[in-house]
Structure formats: structure tokens, C-alpha cells
Amino acid sequence: MTRLAIDQLTLWITAAANEHSLDLPAYVEERTGASHRATLAALRRLVDAQWLTRSGTTRRPVFGPGALRQVARSYTLHGLMEDVVWQRDFAPHFQLPRHVARMVQHGFTELVNNAIDHSGGTSVTVSLRQTPTHAQLLVSDDGCGVFDKICDTYELTDARHAMLELSKGRLTTQPQAHTGRGLFFSSQLADVFDIHANGKAFQRRAWEGNAWKDGKGLPRQGSSIYMAMALESTRTLEQVLEQWSVDGSGIAFDQTRVMLNLVVGAGQMLDSRAQARRVAARLPQFKRAEVDFAGVTDVGHAFADELFRVFARAHQDVELVPLNMTPRIAALVQAARNA
Structure with a gap:
């Protein structure tokens, strides 16, 4: 048999x-x-x-x-419409809490649209699974890879720097057609969010705040993005949007957080003005920028001066808010501001 x-x-x-x-x-x-x-x-x-x-x-x-559900489908990217795929092939087969379904739909359509518009590939595979506790989404394309795409567009040389820019939000390789919200807000909706591209990977866990950490890359061409959220999550799409709006309305995306651990690798120091300028890149797009020193034990005088004196005075309409500083870093930042 x-x-x-x-x-x-x-x-x-x-x-x-x-x-x-x-x-x-x-x-x-x-x-x-x-x-x-x-x-x-x-x-x-x-x-x-x-x-x-x-x-x-x-x-x-x-x-x-049953309690376990899954749909996995592959598509040719040419002519694909993400809303049709969601409504026809996926949404009818899952029973999710209403607010979770809204977040899953948002992540699904944004990630599939990214593959359509940005990957430069020919196909995408989408898998959505429901367990008794979680919804899990995986979108994989055969394109150029998200980090390489960003590096080529913004003349960067390191996937870590591409991830730094992604983590700020409002980053797009097609500014005429996109605003750079999709991937950023999808990551904020999820409890678990992993980005894999051409052997490089970064991961975010909601219970660890906004920290992005190195992951173990998959040995494949293209991008694979995984997001999971608990069915008992109290998070909503509206709440996430509001968190990144200075006035709390959720309309404008004018607040960001810069994770300094993405500027350099483990064991390296934030010591140069070039590093500070990399941190400050595109911050004038925002009204408020939190600068998160979590995981950073020390910085150099040049870095602190360039970011908190030179940039801050040149862009007084951007509020810089340092977070998670050691006493020494706090003293250096204050000295730069007082200079």
C-alpha cells in the first residue's frame, strides 16, 4: 500500500x-x-x-x-496581484481572531507586494499556517535579495547597514511608487520576524523590544521573510501605527528608533564621525528619533560630537532622544550637547 x-x-x-x-x-x-x-x-x-x-x-x-491549518502556494510574479491571492487562496481557509486576521492580512499583502515590485525575481512561494496558538507566514522569492537591493540603491557596502536603514523605516527603492512603510510595519506587528536574503539574516523578537539581532542565513538566492504572531496577542494594527506617530494619531510616520548595535558588529566600537553620519542618514525625514544604545558599552568623542552636536544643531527640527546609555555614554552625549 x-x-x-x-x-x-x-x-x-x-x-x-x-x-x-x-x-x-x-x-x-x-x-x-x-x-x-x-x-x-x-x-x-x-x-x-x-x-x-x-x-x-x-x-x-x-x-x-482542523485546529492546524496551512496553505502553501507558488506563483509567477508577472501580473500577480497580492489582494487577489489573499482573498481567493488564503483568507477563506483560516479562522483567526479578527484583530489578528487584520494584522496577518496587512503583513501578507505588504510582503507579497514587496516581492512583486522590488525583488526582480520571477516567482514567489507563500505559506500561511495556523496552529492553536500562532499564525505563521513565510514569503520567499527568487529575486536579487532585499539587502543587495538596498545596498545597490543607496550605495551601501554592508548588509548590516542595509538592515540599519530598514530598521529606521520609510526606506524604499522606489520612492515614486512606495513610502517605505510595508516591511517596517510588518516587522512591528509580529512577535517573531526574520529576514533572510542571500545568506544574510537578521531577526527581531517583540519581547526584546525593537532590537534587531544577527540570524543564521539561509543558503539560497532571494529573500525569505518569516513572521509569526500569537493568536492571543493584544497588539492591533492601529496601536502599532500610533506608536510611530508623534501625535499618536497613527496617520503620519514621523517617529523612528535607531538601533546602534546594527552600525557595527559585536566587539567593535562606535568611534568615528562616519559612523555617526551613517546613524543620522535620513533622520531629517522624521520629527523624533530615538537613538538606542542597548548593547553598546562605549562610544568615542567624535561619534558623540558628530551626532549630538553637529547633526543636532544642523537639524533642530529633529528631536534626538538617546536611550539605554551607560553613565559614561550619557556623560559624553551631554558634553557634546553642551559644547
């Missing part, structure tokens, strides 16, 4: 159960070429594993999606 691979069935069985609740065994047999006996055995395993529910009678079973 042919044994169907459960891990392959779970990629499409949720949608199949919704669309073929009364004839699911026949549909699986036709799609896989498996025998009737092998199909029934696989469906029993899926019911036991909570991928499916079964009701009705022995002779007339009725199947439905």
Missing part, C-alpha cells in the same frame, strides 16, 4: 477540506494517484493530528479543517 507523505498533504489539505468536504477521499485519490485504502489511512492520520475534523456517518463522512 502506498503511504502518502503527511508533510506534503498538509500543504494543501486545509483548502481541500473546505472545498471538498463531502468528497475529500475521492479528491485526494484523484490528486495524488493513491489507492482508496492509502487515502483513507492518510485522512485518519490527519484527523488524529488535528489537521482535519471528521463528522457525519461512516458511509457519508464530512471533513473540515
